[in-house]
Amino acid sequence: MTLLLLYAAVFVAALVSVEALMRSYFRKSERQRAVNHRLSLLDASEDRLKTYRAMLKERGADEDWRSTPLIQRARQFYAQSGIKFDARRFALYGIVGAVLVWLAAQFLIPSILVRIPVFVLTCLLVPIIAVWRIRANRIRKFILKLPEALDVANRSLSAGHPLPAAISLVAREMPDPVGTEFGLLSDELTYGTTLDDALVNLSHRVGAEDLNLLAIALSVQAGTGGNLVEILQNLSKTLRDRAMLKAKVKAIxxxxxxxxxxxxxxxxxxxxxxxxxxxxxxxxxxxxxxxxxxxxxxxxxxxxxxxxxxxxxxxxx
Missing domain, CATH: 1.10.287 (Helix Hairpins)
Known part of the structure; x- marks a missing residue:
């Protein structure tokens, strides 16, 4: 049994090492090609509509993912994680993970009546926890970069550009996940989606509460008028203050x-x-x-x- 665990540990170490090397290589190559994932896809294909649909499809948000109440939360949760669906990789990780969980359960739990429920529960919980952690990290990165994105949009608006052009500039200049999400927002505005609906879709795709402030501010400004540059400046300051408060609470x-x-x-x-x-x-x-x-x-x-x-x-x- 100890020899099997040793073999399993060596296999996992080799798998993780290869995955880390490949991930490092692809990340470096992507940084050399484009600022964010959306721009890298546009480099390969100039058809923006096709790229837009492909990005929604790989995120699991290509269909009406809010139509079925039972599936609604699961698909939205997965889409907010930003994980790109790869059937082969998911199958490989699922098989290897199930084997490792079974070996660990067989080593730690002698009773077969307890081992099987623990094995099934662990196999169900581990993917959920992994997606939850990836989603939380992605939302945190988005919130951290959102004030900077608003500053970029402010500079574009101050130069006399319209709001869609300012959003497009954010999509080109900002890294993931902000750049890609604002790129999808720009695509939706280009293909006829109203600003309110596009902001709602953005909020559903990302899952960050701070986006509600942006959606409300832009919706109110579109309906009542006002200095959009000043509104976004105040919103950027508010988001930075909220981020500072969160950091203090986390430290305490x-x-x-x-x-x-x-x-x-x-x-x-x-x-x-x-x-x-x-x-x-x-x-x-x-x-x-x-x-x-x-x-x-x-x-x-x-x-x-x-x-x-x-x-x-x-x-x-």
Missing amino acids: SSEGRITAIFMSVYPFLLYAMIKALSPTYFDTVWASGHGTTIVIVLISVMAVGNIILYKMVNFEY
């Missing part, structure tokens, strides 16, 4: 978040360490017939504690 609550992570991971690490050093140490617990009940109760208590810690370190502002 860092100790609580690290405590929550450590207390969540530590029991599993301790169990794995004891299991590796003394494989028969927990046999008495499993043989008693109460092992499953004990595990369920402990995981439930940990879940309640994690929820409490999450409420303590996350604030409304």
Whole structure:
């Protein structure tokens, strides 16, 4: 069993190393070709409509993805992560991940009645957690660059350009994810979508709450008039102040978040360490017939504690 785990670890290390090298190479090549993903696609094809549809398709947002209530949240959640669908890569990662999870469950959990539910639950939760983390990082990057994008648009408007031209300039000058998302916004305006609908689609694709402020500001200005440059300047300042407040809250609550992570991971690490050093140490617990009940109760208590810690370190502002 130890030899199988060793082989699995070597295989995973090799897979991750190759993936890291390929990702580094493609990222470097993409930076040399274009500022963002949309511009790189336009380099290969000058048909903007075809490129626009291809980008929506690879994000899973090509159809009416808000029509079915059951699928609505899942497809929107996936589209907001910015992950490009690749069936072969997803199949490879799914098979390798399932094998590794099964080997780990077989090593850590002797009881087959507990092992199978844990295996199924882990295989379901790991992709969801991975997409959730990627989505959160993408939204964070977008929010961080949004004030800078508004400054670029302000300079274009101050030079006398109309709003669509200012949005197009942001799409050309800003890196991902801001550049690509504003490029899709520019494409929608070009193909006849109203400004309000295009901003709603942008908000749904990105998932950032700060975009609601931008949508409201532009909608109100379009309906009532006013100095758009001054509005965007004030909005940019507001977004920067919000980002600064978020950074302060994150710094203040860092100790609580690290405590929550450590207390969540530590029991599993301790169990794995004891299991590796003394494989028969927990046999008495499993043989008693109460092992499953004990595990369920402990995981439930940990879940309640994690929820409490999450409420303590996350604030409304």
